[in-house]
Amino acid sequence: MPDLAISGELLQALAPTGVLRASINLGNPILAKADSGTVTPYGVSVDLANELAARLGVGIRHLVFDAAGKAADALKQDAVDVGFVAIDPARAEGIAFTAPYVLIEGCYLVRQDSPISANAQVDRPGIRVAVGKGSAYDLYLSRELKHAALVRAPTSPAVVDTFVAEGLDVAAGVRQQLEADCARHAGLRLLPERFMVIRQAMATPKSRPAPAVDFLIRFVEEMKASGFVAQALARHGIAGASVAPAHEQEADR
Template identity: 50%
Template sequence: MKTIDPAMIASFAPTGTLRVGINLGNPILANEDPATQQPQGVTIDIAHEIGKRTGLPIELIPFKTAGNTVDAVKNGDVDLVFVAIDPVRGADISYTPAYIQIEGAYMVKSNSPIKKNEQVDVAGNEIVVGKGSAYDLYLTREIKSAAILRAASSQAVVDDFMSGKGNVAAGVKQQLESDAKRYQGLRMLPGRFMEINQAIGIPKARPQYQKTTVYLTEVITQLKQSGFIAQAMQRHHIEGAKVAD
């Protein structure tokens, strides 16, 4: 096994335990096991593999939203997170290359006159999106004419939408489709409005963050090439996402 620089490990996990922020707001990455209430999913499998390779004990710290997960790594409360690559977050977070690509999609009421993505960014339209999510950050940059209404979390988007907020819902395609099963009279717009690259992120505030990022890049590249990521996605029944190139 490759020898790991002790100074890098001390920078990576200063408490001696690798504290991993788990975003439960994206079901493709992680969710709670209904029987044990413990996090499970692709990101948990990757976290344990990193722990095994570094020899560090792992502490999984779950968060309900991506925004809370990002705040925790910025504040130094966790050492590693699995979140979408975004230039705004990149001011404080150093990313590996992507390991999974996910589609962001729109949903409307069945009787909506909106038929395609290009019709969404129009004055008078209101898009409901999870506050602080990758979709929120993206739409905040890209939407010029429609208004953006922020739900407390990605899981709350469809409920807010059905309670009368907005006329378009935005988020992870699978999350919207899953939540929509609780209601009638909804339809997805065809295609996607964005493709989201999910990566490992670590705080730039750490002294050896660049060296740590290089190390984690090597790990994630190996896990993609070996089939580890694809097998984890299959094991956790993940659809609508793909292993990143």
């Protein structure tokens, strides 16, 4: 971003400790994963954090969380400088968002012999839906479902295990995670339509000055336009997620 100078004030606002502290959510495999036996993360959100630190000329520290709600809480508590979470009005009080960089589908999963065949059949009395606590789809379904009951698993990767163990009716989650879970558990199927689009964005604590938020907004737009995000998705073998379109208006905050 040659037209956006990095002043001392901006550097202090984005990395006040001299190191960029990035909240990394391992609860969404599209964003980040970690090799078995290590906590070193990798993925598109890690690549974006590393590139931002390089632009700022500072070191990077990845703070790894196993659930989106925990990653978002770290932002709200000003314990990190940047993070990668879905845009949701329930989070907006303490978090400033860029426009999304990736769009992900939220879908429902049921058993093969379930009478539920369409999304409209989920929100009925007596239906119990497993969700990841504090996830974007938990927040969304908490507002949208009027009759079905939500049962919260501790993390998104634990949703289907909770669904199976507790004999629930529906599991909600990111399509790619649910597809992977279908490979682990026989007798499951996804409903054909998505119930939401999850808009994954970069974010910073809302207490940070407006120029810091504006810098992140422009950084994300450049990362999309340059092909950086698309290349990161391809490099990490992520299928089914799409690069969000350019966002010319003021980003959601």
